[in-house]
Amino acid sequence: MAETTTRAVLPKGFRSAEHGWPELHRIPHPPYRLPLLGDVLGASRRTPVQDSLKYARRLGPVFRRSAFGKEFVFTWGAGLVADLADESRFAKHVGLGVANLRPVAGDGLFTAYNHEPNWQLAHDVLAPGFSREAMAGYHPMMLTVAERLTEHWDRAAAGGRSVDVPGDMTKLTLETIAHTGFGHDFGSFEWSRPHPCVTAMVGTLSHAQRLNSVPAPLSPLLLRRAGRRNAADIACLNRIVDEVVRVRRAGGGGGGDGDLLDRMLETAHPETGERLSAENVRRQVITFLVAGHETTSGALSFALHYLSRHPDVAARARAEVDRVWGDTVAPGYEQVAKLRYVRRVLDESLRLWPTAPAFAREATRDTVLGGEHPMRRGAWTLVLTLMLHRDPEVWGVDAERFDPARFEAGAVRARPAHVFKPFGTGARACIGRQFALHEAVLVLGLLLRRYELRPDPAYRLRVTERLTLMPEGLRLHPERRG
Numbered sequence: 304m305a306e307t308t309t310r311a312v313l314p315k316g317f318r319s320a321e322h323g324w325p326e327l328h329r330i331p332h333p334p335y336r337l338p339l340l341g342d343v344l345g346a347s348r349r350t351p352v353q354d355s356l357k358y359a360r361r362l363g364p365v366f367r368r369s370a371f372g373k374e375f376v377f378t379w380g381a382g383l384v385a386d387l388a389d390e391s392r393f394a395k396h397v398g399l400g401v402a403n404l405r406p407v408a409g410d411g412l413f414t415a416y417n418h419e420p421n422w423q424l425a426h427d428v429l430a431p432g433f434s435r436e437a438m439a440g441y442h443p444m445m446l447t448v449a450e451r452l453t454e455h456w457d458r459a460a461a462g463g464r465s466v467d468v469p470g471d472m473t474k475l476t477l478e479t480i481a482h483t484g485f486g487h488d489f490g491s492f493e494w495s496r497p498h499p500c501v502t503a504m505v506g507t508l509s510h511a512q513r514l515n516s517v518p519a520p521l522s523p524l525l526l527r528r529a530g531r532r533n534a535a536d537i538a539c540l541n542r543i544v545d546e547v548v549r550v551r552r553a554g555g556g557g558g559g560d561g562d563l564l565d566r567m568l569e570t571a572h573p574e575t576g577e578r579l580s581a582e583n584v585r586r587q588v589i590t591f592l593v594a595g596h597e598t599t600s601g602a603l604s605f606a607l608h609y610l611s612r613h614p615d616v617a618a619r620a621r622a623e624v625d626r627v628w629g630d631t632v633a634p635g636y637e638q639v640a641k642l643r644y645v646r647r648v649l650d651e652s653l654r655l656w657p658t659a660p661a662f663a664r665e666a667t668r669d670t671v672l673g674g675e676h677p678m679r680r681g682a683w684t685l686v687l688t689l690m691l692h693r694d695p696e697v698w699g700v701d702a703e704r705f706d707p708a709r710f711e712a713g714a715v716r717a718r719p720a721h722v723f724k725p726f727g728t729g730a731r732a733c734i735g736r737q738f739a740l741h742e743a744v745l746v747l748g749l750l751l752r753r754y755e756l757r758p759d760p761a762y763r764l765r766v767t768e769r770l771t772l773m774p775e776g777l778r779l780h781p782e783r784r785g
């Protein structure tokens with residue numbers, strides 16, 4: 304289980320990074336900085352993270368960008384990120400996009416400030432929901448949902464049609480978390496368009512990202528319409544979630560065989576006897592629905608893209624599935640972890656495109672980052688995972704190349720710690736990591752076994768950003784294997 308110490312927080316309104324960095328002037332920033340506006344020349348509002356990647360390459364392992372009077376420090380050099388992983392001096396910082404999600408997710412696990420009592424309470428109550436035993440219980444449901452995907456792809460294959468990969472992976476991962484966590488069926492595969500719940504979730508994520516691209520005092524004016532749409536999205540999510548909870552309570556609770564919702568409603572903290580309040584349950588359900596599907600959907604989509612573009616890798620992965628699973632129609636829980644090469648494909652996809660591309664860390668006391676950059680307590684920096692995973696000093700001059708061999712046991716052992724961080728770090732790292740990995744490896748195994756994945760030769764990878772990353776417009780032609 305993750306370490307569970309609580310941490311100090313920033314004072315309210317302390318949003319810009321510069322205050323806590325006494326030697327900020329030593330950290331490079333892009334040229335052509337404009338007064339008041341900052342580093343906006345050539346900056347893209349739609350792809351801020353990929354923009355930062357561009358600056359990272361030019362400016363080095365730690366750099367800063369300024370926008371509308373706020374200064375942000377980005378860190379990606381492997382040594383510095385390893386230092387930021389030291390939980391005795393640094394903790395999660397709830398800022399930027401994560402803080403912008405507070406109106407929808409409040410003090411739910413992902414958006415809670417470190418000091419909020421509901422973080423520890425919910426963490427302790429929900430962590431057993433991700434134990435090995437709990438995961439083994441979710442496995443049959445994951446298989447059932449995956450069957451709905453393959454039925455859908457079988458029809459496309461029979462008709463010679465292509466499939467919308469991110470769209471279908473989103474349906475799959477939403478249904479998986481909804482079934483396993485909450486005993487709920489959104490009927491996503493019966494809808495030709497995304498479920499309204501998905502539209503609302505994507506809306507809130509995009510809005511949270513957009514809020515970073517305008518000066519805070521002007522956002523009510525500049526984003527008035529978007530703000531109204533966001534309020535409607537939040538209301539829609541609350542309605543859907545309240546209905547899910549109502550149905551469970553009406554059934555007397557406990558109807559979910561100890562799933563996450565049962566835990567939220569029924570389980571008292573083992574030491575304090577405290578329970579989650581009704582309002583907090585609502586926040587947690589929304590948190591798990593969003594956090595539990597969006598990033599896994601992107602991870603599966605990127606992996607399928609790379610598999611379709613690397614027939615040699617796909618053939619090797621498929622051979623592994625055939626060997627390990629044999630003729631078993633429904634692979635068992637234990638048979639998923641045995642797909643070592645498929646897991647490497649997934650890890651390598653998450654290296655190149657960590658679907659949660661950054662996370663923020665704050666100093667919990669006055670300290671010096673990497674022995675070079677003084678930080679006062681409360682100062683924070685954004686860890687640019689997307690660039691950490693491409694640091695040539697760690698991954699070599701061919702860091703941009705897709706190569707699952709990087710995750711062979713020997714290669715992993717030879718690398719320093721903290722250089723692969725798709726699930727964040729420390730006490731606030733991803734609680735759903737094993738869930739996501741199990742689900743994704745299972746689904747990749749099932750798809751590889753059943754189909755040849757033919758790419759559209761004209762497709763060039765474009766990546767959309769809405770806090771998370773997703774390949775845009777990716778379509779594949781699944782062909783049933785003989």
Ligand code: HEM
Nearest residue numbers: 412413594595598599602659662726727731733734735739
């Ligand atoms: C490939 C899939 C996933 C990726 C890449 C991912 C990534 C992350 C990252 C980077 C964080 C830390 C964020 C920060 O430090 O601000 C995080 C936290 C979290 N994730 Fe995931 N995640 C994935 C899947 C999941 C799933 C499947 C669930 C739930 C079933 C989940 C639930 C959460 C929650 C609740 C937190 C907050 C934990 C806390 O602060 O205590 N995630 N995730």
